[in-house]
Amino acid sequence: MNRIGPLVIVEGPNNSKVPFSRSLYIDCSDKVLIDSGADPKSLMELKKQYGVELIVNTHYHPDHTQHNHLFPDAEKLINPIEYETARTIEGIAKANGIYQEWGEAGVAMWKEKLPHEWVKNLGEISGRYEYETEYSFGGVKVIFLHTPGHTSGHASPYFPELGAVYVGDYDMTSFGPWYHGTDGSIEDFINSGKRLLSLNADTFITGHQKGVFKRPEFEQEMEKYLEIINKRDETIEAYVRQGLNFEELTNIGIFYPKNTLVVPIFKTWERSGMRKHLSRLGLTVPNTEEVFLTV
Ligand SMILES: [Zn+2]
Structure with missing residues (x-):
């Protein structure tokens, strides 16, 4: 030690x-x-x-x-x-x-x-x-x-x-x-x-x-560490501009590797993290509520 x-x-x-x-x-x-x-x-x-x-x-x-x-x-x-x-x-x-x-x-x-x-x-x-x-x-x-x-x-x-x-x-x-x-x-x-x-x-x-x-x-x-936040912003913003909805955005693996998103808690945090960036960017995406309701 x-x-x-x-x-x-x-x-x-x-x-x-x-x-x-x-x-x-x-x-x-x-x-x-x-x-x-x-x-x-x-x-x-x-x-x-x-x-x-x-x-x-x-x-x-x-x-x-x-x-x-x-x-x-x-x-x-x-x-x-x-x-x-x-x-x-x-x-x-x-x-x-x-x-x-x-x-x-x-x-x-x-x-x-x-x-x-x-x-x-x-x-x-x-x-x-x-x-x-x-x-x-x-x-x-x-x-x-x-x-x-x-x-x-x-x-x-x-x-x-x-x-x-x-x-x-x-x-x-x-x-x-x-x-x-x-x-x-x-x-x-x-x-x-x-x-x-x-x-x-x-x-x-x-x-x-x-x-x-x-x-x-x-x-x-x-x-470098705090810069990762800006990079996440840029990546997410670009996908939103392409027209992706909330479900599509949270299937990419922006925070967690895509193959780990089958784990419920990682999927939960992928979604909650996404909401924080969308709100910080002042962006709204279609289907956010519908996704919640169909789960
Ligand atoms: Zn902790």
């Missing part, structure tokens, strides 16, 4: 790719774990070697909360905006666009298929932390910055004295920015990306894949 001062980086399998993520452990007397999406074996080793008394989740997504249950005795906190959302299956279904795209029938199906562990993990969260407030864990200072866009409540733990920040799902992966839930926002995503760059920090730790960036590289990558 790599270290940055008191911060221990715990990798997820497969370079912390989704459905896993990178966790961060604050090695201090308070024994704090940030997100629990890392390799369960490494997390259990960490628990044995150092102990975990508090888990802080940056946001409610399963790839960041999925191993909360491995620490039954630890207190678990989440950001104040998502505390309520994460408490009910309906709340999560709505935030993920299930209700928006498929109505009540979709929510009923989602409830049936949702893994039990996921519900259990979220059910164990018992409290919330405050944004923009300086906490001190065993003398290590951290501020949970509110960085909405990926989700409305996403927090980025910033360690001012270490010049380090865990940027979570502002992850610089080639997939590009993810803001597909009904609680996501393209404009907020761009603003949060800019805010992260404005911090007095030299070390940026992402939740997935590459991992740790020094400032110059993070700046370059952020520019």
Whole structure:
């Protein structure tokens, strides 16, 4: 496990790719774990070697909360905006666009298929932390910055004295920015990306894949990463000008590879992501409502 001062980086399998993520452990007397999406074996080793008394989740997504249950005795906190959302299956279904795209029938199906562990993990969260407030864990200072866009409540733990920040799902992966839930926002995503760059920090730790960036590289990558949003705009606009309707637009694979759109949740996010771009572009396309009604 790599270290940055008191911060221990715990990798997820497969370079912390989704459905896993990178966790961060604050090695201090308070024994704090940030997100629990890392390799369960490494997390259990960490628990044995150092102990975990508090888990802080940056946001409610399963790839960041999925191993909360491995620490039954630890207190678990989440950001104040998502505390309520994460408490009910309906709340999560709505935030993920299930209700928006498929109505009540979709929510009923989602409830049936949702893994039990996921519900259990979220059910164990018992409290919330405050944004923009300086906490001190065993003398290590951290501020949970509110960085909405990926989700409305996403927090980025910033360690001012270490010049380090865990940027979570502002992850610089080639997939590009993810803001597909009904609680996501393209404009907020761009603003949060800019805010992260404005911090007095030299070390940026992402939740997935590459991992740790020094400032110059993070700046370059952020520019390319946010540019993906404009490219999506251009691609979608060109298809709309060709006369494609909503169903046709969401069968191309603008966000997710076409062959993965048979997976209901990816199809859901392809559609919800498309709506966000269409609205940002001020475009309306025919048959949007009819598609909803015929599902
Ligand atoms: Zn996420």
